[in-house]
Amino acid sequence: MPAALIAIDQGTTSTRAIAFDAALKPLASAQQELRQIFPAPGWVEHDPEEIWSATVAVVRGAMAQAGLAATDIAGIGITNQRETTILWDRTTGRPIYNAIVWQDRRTADVCDRLRAGGHEPAIVASTGLLIDPYFSASKIAWLLDHVEGARAKAQAGQLAFGTVDSFLLWRLTGGQVHATDATNAARTLLFDIGRGGWDEGLCRLFGVPMSLLPAVRDCAGEFGLTAPGLFGGTIRILGIAGDQQAATVGQGCFKPGMMKATYGTGCFALLNTGAERVTSRNRLLATIAYQLDGKRTYALEGAIFVAGAAVQWLRDSLKIIARSSDVGALAAQADPAEEVYLVPAFVGLAAPYWDAQARGAIFGLTRKSGAPEIARAALDAVGYQTRDLLEAMHADWPQAAGAETVLRVDGGMTASDACLQFLADILASPVDRPTVLETTALGAAYLAGRAAGLCPDLDGFAAQWRLDRRFEPQMDAALRERKYAGWRDAVRRTLTQA
Numbered sequence: 001m002p003a004a005l006i007a008i009d010q011g012t013t014s015t016r017a018i019a020f021d022a023a024l025k026p027l028a029s030a031q032q033e034l035r036q037i038f039p040a041p042g043w044v045e046h047d048p049e050e051i052w053s054a055t056v057a058v059v060r061g062a063m064a065q066a067g068l069a070a071t072d073i074a075g076i077g078i079t080n081q082r083e084t085t086i087l088w089d090r091t092t093g094r095p096i097y098n099a100i101v102w103q104d105r106r107t108a109d110v111c112d113r114l115r116a117g118g119h120e121p122a123i124v125a126s127t128g129l130l131i132d133p134y135f136s137a138s139k140i141a142w143l144l145d146h147v148e149g150a151r152a153k154a155q156a157g158q159l160a161f162g163t164v165d166s167f168l169l170w171r172l173t174g175g176q177v178h179a180t181d182a183t184n185a186a187r188t189l190l191f192d193i194g195r196g197g198w199d200e201g202l203c204r205l206f207g208v209p210m211s212l213l214p215a216v217r218d219c220a221g222e223f224g225l226t227a228p229g230l231f232g233g234t235i236r237i238l239g240i241a242g243d244q245q246a247a248t249v250g251q252g253c254f255k256p257g258m259m260k261a262t263y264g265t266g267c268f269a270l271l272n273t274g275a276e277r278v279t280s281r282n283r284l285l286a287t288i289a290y291q292l293d294g295k296r297t298y299a300l301e302g303a304i305f306v307a308g309a310a311v312q313w314l315r316d317s318l319k320i321i322a323r324s325s326d327v328g329a330l331a332a333q334a335d336p337a338e339e340v341y342l343v344p345a346f347v348g349l350a351a352p353y354w355d356a357q358a359r360g361a362i363f364g365l366t367r368k369s370g371a372p373e374i375a376r377a378a379l380d381a382v383g384y385q386t387r388d389l390l391e392a393m394h395a396d397w398p399q400a401a402g403a404e405t406v407l408r409v410d411g412g413m414t415a416s417d418a419c420l421q422f423l424a425d426i427l428a429s430p431v432d433r434p435t436v437l438e439t440t441a442l443g444a445a446y447l448a449g450r451a452a453g454l455c456p457d458l459d460g461f462a463a464q465w466r467l468d469r470r471f472e473p474q475m476d477a478a479l480r481e482r483k484y485a486g487w488r489d490a491v492r493r494t495l496t497q498a
Contacts (some may be wrong), residue, residue, distance in 0.1 A: 005063060005262045006235070007441035008055055010164050011082045011274030012101065012265040015051060015277040015311075017058040019066040020445045022074075022454045024464070026438070030061030036255040037098060042105035042347060045098035048086050051164065052171050056230060063231065070233030074452040075234040076172075076226070077239035077444030079246035080164040082187045083253050085139035087150065087212070088167065090160050090318060094176055097147050100139040101165070103266075103347045105307060119205060126192045126199050128196035130278065130354055134303070137164060137206040154209045161212040163187070165240045171236060174227035179215040182291035191216070193288055194277060194295060207451050210250065219245070220451040236272040239447030241290060243440050244268040246324065248289050248299065249447060251408045259393070259405060260331035261386060261411035262440065265312075266350075267304035269389045272297065273397060282392035283352040287392030292450075292458075300350040301397060302389030306344035306360075309414050313346065320371040327375050328416050331390035334376035339483075341384075341490035342377035352392040355495050363490040379419055383426040384487040392426055405429045410439040417471075425475035426484060435466040 003022040009015070016031040032054040037045040051156075059076075061070070083102035088095045100106070114120070120131050129135055140161055144151040150232045153159050162170065185198075188210060192199045196216070203210050216224065222239040238466065241249065244262060248270045251260040256274035261267055268421040270289060277286050277298045290298035304312075311324045323325050334340075345358040352394040361376065406427060413419055414433050424431040436442055449455030456464075473480075 002072050003454065004066070004068050004072050004074065005452070005454070006073055006076045007445040007448070008078045008168065008442065009053060009243070010055060010074060010078070010168065011377065012081045012103070015054040015058055017055075018441045019068060024442060024445055024449065024455065027061060028062045028065030030058040030065065032058055034459035040106070042108070044101040044103045044347070045291065046084065046101055048088070048095040048167060050100050051141070051448050052168070055168055059231060070231045070235050073235050074454055075238035077234045077446070078168060078237065079241055079243050079440050079444035079447030080184070080386065082242040083134055083136050083245065084164050084186060085143070086163070086164065087138045087140065087143050087161055088170070089153070090158055096150055096159065097143055098231045100143065100222070101443045102134055104139065105133050105347055107133040108348070110138050110141070111356065115207070117335075123189065124204065125191055126194075126202060127186070128193050129187070129189050130283060131189075132284065132354055133356055134152055134350065135147070135187060135189040137202070137208060140212070141207050154212055154489045157211045159212055162214055165242070166214045169223055169240070172226045172230065173224040173486070175197050177224035177289065179217055179223060179329070181217055181240040182288050182296065183219060183242040184240065185216045186288040187242060193266055193286065193296070193298070195285055208440060212235070213379065218294065220292055220293055220447040222451070236452070237452035239444055241444060241447060244270055244301070244415050245288070246291055246297070246443035247410055247440040248272070248443065250436070250441070250443030251410060251434065252465040253408065254458045254462050255401060260345060260408040260410065263307050263382060263409065263411035265307065265309045267307035267382060267386060269302045269386060269393070270299040271393050272299050274298065278397050280392070280396045282395050283354055284389070284392050284396055285351065292368045298387065300393050302392060304382070304385045304389070305347050306351045307382045307385075308348070309413070310342065310344045310381060313344075314375060314378055315398040318351050318374070320325060320375065328343065328380065328418055330372050331376040331379050332418065333372035335373065337366065338364070338366065338373045339370055339486055340369055340377040340383050341487055343375065343490050343494045344381050345494055347492070349491070353491065353495060357496040358494050359448040361490070361494045362491065364486070380422060382413065383423045384476040384484065386423060387426050387484060390429070410434065410437050420471045421474070424471040424473045426480060427482060428473045428477070430473070431471040433468045435468045435470070
C-alpha cells in the first residue's frame, strides 16, 4: 500500500512541496520563490503560469529527493494562499489575466460603494465576512469588466473561476475537475457558510455568473487523479484547505477555544468556536475552520495584512538589511528609550479596523532614531496587531476570555525567540511554538492522509502535537499598557475612516 504523502503549499511568496511518511514526518522538500507583480500602487498580482510550473517542479523535486515514485504516494494535499483570484478559459485552461492577489486593493472604491449602499449586514449574515477588496468577489467582477470579452465569455459558460487551489486542481487533473473545498469557498464573499452553498443573491450583487463557480467539497476526500504524465503515474488528490485553515489543522486546534496564529507574509489568527458560528461585534470574520464528513467547524478569524512583509520591506525597499534573517540582530541594537511605532498599512489595515485606504506610517521618530529602531518597530508591530485581534476575539466570544489563552504559533517569523517573547509580553499570555513550524503543509498532508486511511482521527492527530518552547510573559504590566496605548494612538492617526 502506498505510504507517503505530498503536501503542496502554494503561498504568497513561494511554492513548496513537502513529502511526508505515513507518520507525518517530513522526508524531503523543494521550494521556489514566487515573483511579485505590482502594476500600480495598491495592486498585487501573480503569474498563474509561474505558479503552475513551480508547483509541478517542486512536487517532482520533493519526490526525487525522497526517492518516491507515484505508486509510493497515497495522496496529495493542497494548501494555498486564500482569496487570490484566477479566471481561466475552460477549453484551453489558460488564464485570461494574472492572478489578483489577496493583498490587492484595486476594488476599494467598489467596496466602498457597496458598503454605502447598505449591503454589508446581509453579506455578513450569509458569508461571515465584511465588504473588503481582500475577498474574491470584487476581484472576479473587476476581471469580468476589465478584460476584453471576459463577461460575454463568462455568461456563455466558457470561463472558470478559482482560488489558487481550484486552479491547481484543474491543471493537475488535466481539466477534469473544477472544485474547491469549503474553507476556500468561504473566503470568496459569495458562499453562505451556514447553509454550505453558493449564495445566488450575492452572485447577482457582484455580477458574478454562477456558472463560473467550482463545486464545493469537504477538506478531506476524493478530488480526482493527477494526469499520468505529470509525475510518472496518477496520484490521488485527497485534501484541500486554505493556508490558515490548514495551519489550524496542523496545530491540532480541534477543540473550541483553541487558537493559532500563523506569521508569514501576513498574520492570521483563528479561534475555534466549534459548531457555533459567532457573529463578531468587533469587525472580525466568522469563517469555516474545516469541514469533514459534511460537518462544518467554525472559527473567528482576525487578519493582519503585513507581518513578515514588513521585514521584506526593510530588506528590499529601505535596504537596511541584506537578508530577512538579519532583522533580529539589527532590532536588538535599538535604544529602549526610543518609542518608535511602525503601522504597516502598506495595503490598508485589516482586522479589526478594515480601512482599505489607510497607508503605512512611522511615528515617534527623533534625531536619534535610526535603522535599529525602525527594525524593532517592524517586529513589534506584529505583536501589537496580534493583541488587537486577541482583544476583539475575547470581546466577541466571552467563553475564550474566561480562561487563559495559550496561543499556538507557526510560520517563518516564529523562528525568532525575541519576536515570540515580545508577543507573549504584549499579550500577557503564553505563546507556544511547536517542534514542527511548517504546520500549514502538515495540515494539508494530514487531510490527505486522513482521506487515504493512513492517519488517525482528529484526537489521535492532536495527541501527536509536540511543544518546542513556551514563552511566558515577563514585561512589567505598566510598561505593557503604556506601549500598547502608544500603538493604539499611532493606529488612530493612520486611519482614514473615523
